[in-house]
Amino acid sequence: MTSPRLLLVEDDPALAELLEFRFKAEGYAVTATPDGDEALLLAQEEVPDLVVLDWMIEGTSGIEVCRRLRRDKATAHVPIVMLTARGAEDDKIRGLDTGADDYVTKPFSPRELVARVNAIMRRIRPALAGETLIVGDLSLDATAHKVLRRGQVLGLGPTEFRLLKFFMEHPGRVFSRGQLLDAVWGTDSDIELRTVDVHIRRLRKGIELPGAADPVRTVRSAGYALEAV
Amino acid sequence: MTSPRLLLVEDDPALAELLEFRFKAEGYAVTATPDGDEALLLAQEEVPDLVVLDWMIEGTSGIEVCRRLRRDKATAHVPIVMLTARGAEDDKIRGLDTGADDYVTKPFSPRELVARVNAIMRRIRPALAGETLIVGDLSLDATAHKVLRRGQVLGLGPTEFRLLKFFMEHPGRVFSRGQLLDAVWGTDSDIELRTVDVHIRRLRKGIELPGAADPVRTVRSAGYALEAV
DNA sequence: GGCACGATGTCATCAATCTGTCATAGACGA
DNA sequence: TCGTCTATGACAGATTGATGACATCGTGCC
Numbered sequence: 001m002t003s004p005r006l007l008l009v010e011d012d013p014a015l016a017e018l019l020e021f022r023f024k025a026e027g028y029a030v031t032a033t034p035d036g037d038e039a040l041l042l043a044q045e046e047v048p049d050l051v052v053l054d055w056m057i058e059g060t061s062g063i064e065v066c067r068r069l070r071r072d073k074a075t076a077h078v079p080i081v082m083l084t085a086r087g088a089e090d091d092k093i094r095g096l097d098t099g100a101d102d103y104v105t106k107p108f109s110p111r112e113l114v115a116r117v118n119a120i121m122r123r124i125r126p127a128l129a130g131e132t133l134i135v136g137d138l139s140l141d142a143t144a145h146k147v148l149r150r151g152q153v154l155g156l157g158p159t160e161f162r163l164l165k166f167f168m169e170h171p172g173r174v175f176s177r178g179q180l181l182d183a184v185w186g187t188d189s190d191i192e193l194r195t196v197d198v199h200i201r202r203l204r205k206g207i208e209l210p211g212a213a214d215p216v217r218t219v220r221s222a223g224y225a226l227e228a229v
Numbered sequence: 230m231t232s233p234r235l236l237l238v239e240d241d242p243a244l245a246e247l248l249e250f251r252f253k254a255e256g257y258a259v260t261a262t263p264d265g266d267e268a269l270l271l272a273q274e275e276v277p278d279l280v281v282l283d284w285m286i287e288g289t290s291g292i293e294v295c296r297r298l299r300r301d302k303a304t305a306h307v308p309i310v311m312l313t314a315r316g317a318e319d320d321k322i323r324g325l326d327t328g329a330d331d332y333v334t335k336p337f338s339p340r341e342l343v344a345r346v347n348a349i350m351r352r353i354r355p356a357l358a359g360e361t362l363i364v365g366d367l368s369l370d371a372t373a374h375k376v377l378r379r380g381q382v383l384g385l386g387p388t389e390f391r392l393l394k395f396f397m398e399h400p401g402r403v404f405s406r407g408q409l410l411d412a413v414w415g416t417d418s419d420i421e422l423r424t425v426d427v428h429i430r431r432l433r434k435g436i437e438l439p440g441a442a443d444p445v446r447t448v449r450s451a452g453y454a455l456e457a458v
Numbered sequence: 459g460g461c462a463c464g465a466t467g468t469c470a471t472c473a474a475t476c477t478g479t480c481a482t483a484g485a486c487g488a
Numbered sequence: 489t490c491g492t493c494t495a496t497g498a499c500a501g502a503t504t505g506a507t508g509a510c511a512t513c514g515t516g517c518c
Contacts, residue, residue, distance in 0.1 A: 159466075194469090421479065423479080449486070
């Protein structure tokens with residue numbers, strides 16, 4: 001399993017280094033930058049699993065970075081943890097309303113920040129935190145690379161496994177073929193959109209059980225979704 | 230769509246009342262109790278969408294409640310926000326590690342707590358956090374691409390879906406056929422005005438329910454509107 | 459090296475559904 | 489009543505998704 005990718009945007013070199021060390025110790029793949037604009041570029045290049053963002057940074061301001069991350073479809077759903085100065089109450093709330101998922105007030109203990117980030121990771125990408133995903137009668141253990149349906153072990157190919165995992169991380173949501181290609185195959189893949197259809201079919205075939213409804217919903221002219229049930 | 234259900238566990242009557250008031254104002258269906266054991270019973274009876282839990286409460290302690298909520302399969306995935314005393318750093322981290330999703334340190338501003346709860350709701354249940362359009366007995370979830378009427382799932386074609394979505398974004402307003410073409414088909418489309426009539430009919434047929442009035446209003450020589458009801 | 463095998467990406471084709479237009483019947487207001 | 493505007497059923501063409509087949513590629517095994 002790949003480590004969860006964390007983008008750290010912090011312009012105090014000492015603090016940045018400390019946090020990078022801590023997060024790496026927790027098993028995160030950390031990319032750090034002191035600059036807001038560069039952060040946006042990095043986020044576009046490779047979408048991180050979580051962003052830790054200082055409010056007061058060089059270049060584009062923290063809230064602006066937050067807003068832009070939210071505006072771009074690819075990064076719109078990446079959780080953001082803001083680091084704010086103590087007492088700036090309005091800033092905090094504005095941050096949360098802008099789309100940050102959490103904030104931590106300086107000065108903070110690294111342990112606290114790590115605990116908060118872990119809590120969010122558990123919630124957002126349980127598979128990355130070594131937990132079992134459960135949607136309807138499906139359960140997927142990313143660590144063991146195992147998928148069960150009603151207790152039955154299913155045999156899925158690698159691509160179908162990643163596809164199902166992605167669906168289970170966002171149950172109910174509809175994704176276009178392009179989004180699925182980006183998420184499951186990678187943004188740099190150069191693959192026919194129609195190929196997604198074929199893998200959807202393979203996934204369906206892989207998870208079908210007699211007497212159980214097909215949880216993969218086709219949304220004409222929009223894409224596919226995993227039925228939340 | 231129903232309001233998100235929030236279970237509030239707080240034994241300070243004044244604070245409990247204040248928070249209950251605030252959360253109700255935000256559109257939550259609040260159930261409040263001062264007692265940890267009762268909280269567990271209530272949570273089993275009707276699984277809430279989110280729990281706000283004071284660390285120091287009568288009966289079973291906060292962390293124990295948290296642990297038990299996590300242990301029970303039905304409530305294992307319900308987000309929990311803890312209220313802790315200032316400075317109890319270890320408690321905070323223990324709380325997060327136990328499975329709480331967030332905590333707020335007393336004394337806190339109700340606005341902050343509400344903002345945090347909203348942020349979590351956005352993340353967890355987008356459908357419950359205002360990303361669902363609701364007009365009368367219709368509800369439309371754009372991310373899941375689903376339309377419900379009185380809880381019934383409706384099957385709409387792509388164009389009817391876009392048409393209804395547009396209407397629901399501007400309930401009550403009358404739009405000419407030209408405006409509808411621009412908004413739903415795109416400004417560069419080159420389509421007969423009369424075609425709108427046909428899709429209005431298809432939309433009506435798609436959302437009709439026995440015993441329910443037609444919410445699409447025809448305004449002679451002007452256009453159509455979705456009845457705000 | 460040579461072979462078997464599973465995985466993967468593409469195609470061609472079929473079936474289902476959707477769409478825009480018409481012609482006609484019906485409703486409404488003056 | 490008349491003229492105007494809307495509702496409706498039918499339809500052919502266009503999209504879109506499902507499916508089976510196939511060539512390729514890499515891996516492990518002999």
